[in-house]
Amino acid sequence: MRDYIVLNINGKTHRIEGDAAFQTLANYLRQDVGATGTKIVCEEGDCGACTVLTRRAADADYRPVNSCILNLAQLDGSSIVTVEGLSETKTVLHPVQEAMVQCHGAQCGYCTPGFVMAMAGMFEVCDRVNEKQIRDGLTGNLCRCTGYEPIIKAALSVDGASAAKMRDRYPELPDAGDSVTVGRFCAPATLDEAISFKRGHPGCTIVQGGTDVGVWVNKRNYAAPAMLSLSKIASLNELREEDGVIVVGANTTLADFETFITGRIPQLAGIMAIFGSPQIKNAGTLVGNIANGSPIGDTLPYLFVAGAMLELNDGARSVPIDRFYLGYRKFDLHPDEIITRVRISIVHDTLKLYKVSRRKDLDISAFTAAIRLAMTGDRIDRAGIAYGGVAPTVIRLPRTEAFLAGKSATLDTFEHAGRIARDEIKPISDVRGSADYRLQLAENIMAKFWYEVFGETTALRLAHA
Ligand SMILES: Cc1cc2nc3c(=O)[nH]c(=O)nc-3n(C[C@H](O)[C@H](O)[C@H](O)COP(=O)(O)OP(=O)(O)OC[C@H]3O[C@@H](n4cnc5c(N)ncnc54)[C@H](O)[C@@H]3O)c2cc1C
């Protein structure tokens, strides 16, 4: 069993042993490698100043990630490109850097390497970008002084074909498919090893994308007695559709999941479009979002109304998602169990998903909802309703669902359903919203749903009557 970590950084191989493997990539780059172009500001994945490109064995391309919340151990076998590795020579800038100079895209410059790396990531998969792609691609990067206009102009002016792609410049990945154990960290190559490591290390924390765990470590001094990464278990890279069910392995990133569901579950793809940032979605996993168990996890309301099934230990046990959460971050998961896959039905019924947050991009939800209706004509046969942000876990609303079943889909029905929904929950006040605000949202969302789904048809019918 290997007892050191191996990474490529700007084409050079680095071998890291012992405690050094537990520092963040950003700190290692700045303090050990001397690659100080990578900046650290928030240390919680919010500002993008620390953006670098990474490629793991399972990835075709280099992708932007936040190096401040990734630790070296979890990156074993990856190849990394920093702003220092972008241009081909010391005298010629990469087209993105050149465009930032020409368009005056930097003032103090502290955020600039992060913007440059996020933009360089966009040109890894295409040669031209439009304004929407730029705005979406830069939701994870904050600039406090230049303003976004010149930065967007810079990205619009880039011809990505004029420079080599990083996958061609740095095609090599370190040879690291074998199991590795460094101190309290283990990244085994097989599921059996992973299960036995978890069984043998009580309190072991699985770290996948680390977009939750990395923030706890940086901001809450979180130190797990042992850490386990599943990233080398190739069978958990699975992402496929089988008879109307999408099977998502534990290693599937949120970004790959978003791409896969875009034509299949457009409503959930709409939520994924405003989930975190590209950097977060390139590292974080769907199963991590489920296992984290936040009552405002954005993927959960859909998974609840779609009846998603969690597969544990390769099918040794399966748990429906709405029975997995036993309380605030308490799970029906035994100490030696790992979520290996999730099976998600593609819902063809009438469906709407909602995320309410203070701003549209890169914000934590105050309230989330999924409303699903099976209909015959105007009549509701069955309703599935899940709310997030109103209880210690995401919840179904059985009384509201039962009220809707068998009713006509009128505004009056949904206003009444909203009042029942309000009565069915007991939200708390926190920094994202007061209990009263959440109660009002819980009620109003039902009428909003009616206007969005039936309002137009009703108005048309009346107009033609
Ligand atoms: C800046 C920022 C923005 C964010 N934006 C959003 C957002 O918009 N919406 C949202 O819902 N979340 C958001 N998050 C939270 C986070 O990105 C997601 O919850 C993500 O899906 C976590 O996945 P991960 O692979 O990084 O999990 P990790 O951090 O690796 O793990 C999270 C938890 O899940 C457990 N776990 C992971 N995999 C397994 C497994 N296979 N079996 C059992 N347990 C497992 C871990 O032990 C840990 O307890 C954001 C986070 C940051 C830092």
Ligand code: FES
């Ligand atoms: S330092 Fe802000 S995202 Fe990493």
Ligand code: FES
């Ligand atoms: S140039 Fe100063 S923060 Fe962006």
